[in-house]
Amino acid sequence: MNIQTLCLSILYERDATGYEIRQLSTKGEYSYFVEASFGSIYPALKKLEKEGFVTSRYETAKGSPTKKIFSITDKGRSKFYNSLFDEIGEDIFRSEFLLFARFVSLLPASLVKQRINEKIERLKKKREHLLSILNSKLSKADIWVLNFGIEMIEVEINYLKTHMQQLLDIAIKENIATKAT
Amino acid sequence: MNIQTLCLSILYERDATGYEIRQLSTKGEYSYFVEASFGSIYPALKKLEKEGFVTSRYETAKGSPTKKIFSITDKGRSKFYNSLFDEIGEDIFRSEFLLFARFVSLLPASLVKQRINEKIERLKKKREHLLSILNSKLSKADIWVLNFGIEMIEVEINYLKTHMQQLLDIAIKENIATKAT
DNA sequence: ATTTATATATATCGGTTTGATATATATAAA
DNA sequence: TTTATATATATCAAACCGATATATATAAAT
Structure with a gap:
């Protein structure tokens, strides 16, 4: 999934700034299966605009810097829609923990x-976060995706809890200072 | 997890060529949680050699092109060992399917x-593959890691099977040509 | 009152990584 | 005999990440 497609998928349903796309993909409802940095989002939006898939306008609001708000064009809309019929690429999973x-x-x-x-704590936090997003108004499909993510995280937490002793048994046992004299 | 660290982690336990590192990380026992391309492995090995963390020798065998076999040095060994005490980075999961x-x-x-x-079929294949690796001689820790991966894949398969109807109910129902006249 | 931290917001840049491609040898299958 | 597959090294453009710079405004802390 390239960053241009990610941007179009978000703009397909609502206007957004680059900053908002970043927030959605790292902290919002997409954060379970997407990740994108500013360094890829801003250039992607610039290129999409140059090629006519999105347009932008500036808006000045009190209490924050000037926003550059992007909207999807009909051309962008059909580009994204057509891409939904393409073969789906493999999921990517990488784990420094493993x-x-x-x-x-x-x-x-x-x-x-x-x-x-630490790993279990991080997973619990992510689980709580996804659960909190579930309370906002979402489409049925978004709820399905979120529930999928929550289920996977819960399974992982349980697996780590029930199998951590196996891993500890392989590790180097430290000498426990015996109290007796 | 950068590619240099990945290379050192493999060379820590055995000599290997760039090609073998690629095979291990995409098809072997590490394929569940690692991915690396030739375009990153060869430059990483070159840099590691230049900095004295690995050495290389050429070996000509019948039936295949000349191999460039890499070995880890003591310097590389302690670099990798020390990195095991660093904080562990977050897992990365990205899903075009979601x-x-x-x-x-x-x-x-x-x-x-x-x-x-198609998604379920791919997961089943991956599961079978990981199970087949489980038959080779592995360390206890490698078996733990593989079992973790197999468990996660099985949960995902079951979840997709039991919840796919929910997703189909959201999709556009096609008119079913009724047989009756 | 004033410093500090945090949130919002755009943008760029160096370095890393991917994905595709080029080159070459040998074996197995069609 | 052609084709496909596996082994093997290597490079390159494009994509992408992580860090950094810049700026404004609010909330919290001292």
Whole structure:
């Protein structure tokens, strides 16, 4: 999924600034399966405008810098609609945590335990965040997508909780200072 | 997780060519949570060699082009080991399928059904592949990581199977030619 | 009252990574 | 004998990330 397509998918349903597209893709309802930086969003919007897929207008509001608001054109609309009939690319999953997990036999159990707990905490936060978004007014399809994400995160949390001991058993056991004299 | 670290993680346990690193990261036991292209692996190895973290030697074998085999140095070994104590970066998940799912209300149910089935088939293949790797001689940690991946894929398959009808109900129902005259 | 932190907002730039392509050898299948 | 597949190295343009710069306004803290 390239950034141009992501921008069009958001502009398909509402006008937005580059900043808002960034917020939606990293903190909003798309944050579970999308990620885009300013360094890719602004150039993508510029190129889309040059090619006639979007237009822009400036709006000055009290309390914030001037906004550059983008709107999708009919040309952009049909470009995106047609792309929905293309073959769907593979999902991308990359995990530094799992790379770490491969090497726990070299590491102290205390570190491994800490990293697993940090991982679980992050997943819980993400879960809470997705649940909070579920309360806003969303389309049925968006609710489906969000529920999918929440389910996956819950399974991951449970798996880590129930299998973390296995990983700790592989790690290096530290000597526990025995109290007895 | 940058490609240099990925290369070191593989070379930490065995010598390898750039080609083999590519195979391991896209088809082998790391394929569930890693992805790297030749265009990033070869430059990464070149840079690692220049900086003294790996060394290389050429080997000519019958039946294949000359191999450039990389070995990790003590310097590379401690660089990688120390990196295991760094904070772990967030997992990355991106899904063109979920972007597609957001727009099923614009699309014919037949297309949606086809795409979901294609998705399930791909997941089943990946699951079978990971199961087949599980039969090779692996460390306990690698088995843990693989089982984690297999579990996640199985949950995803089941979720898609049990919830696909919800998505089809949102899609555009095509007229079914009634047989009766 | 004043400093600090946070949120909103646009934009660029260096470095990394992808995806495609070029080149070459050998084997297996059609 | 042609074609496809696997092995193997390597480069390049385009895409993308992460960091940074700039600016305004509000909220919080001291």
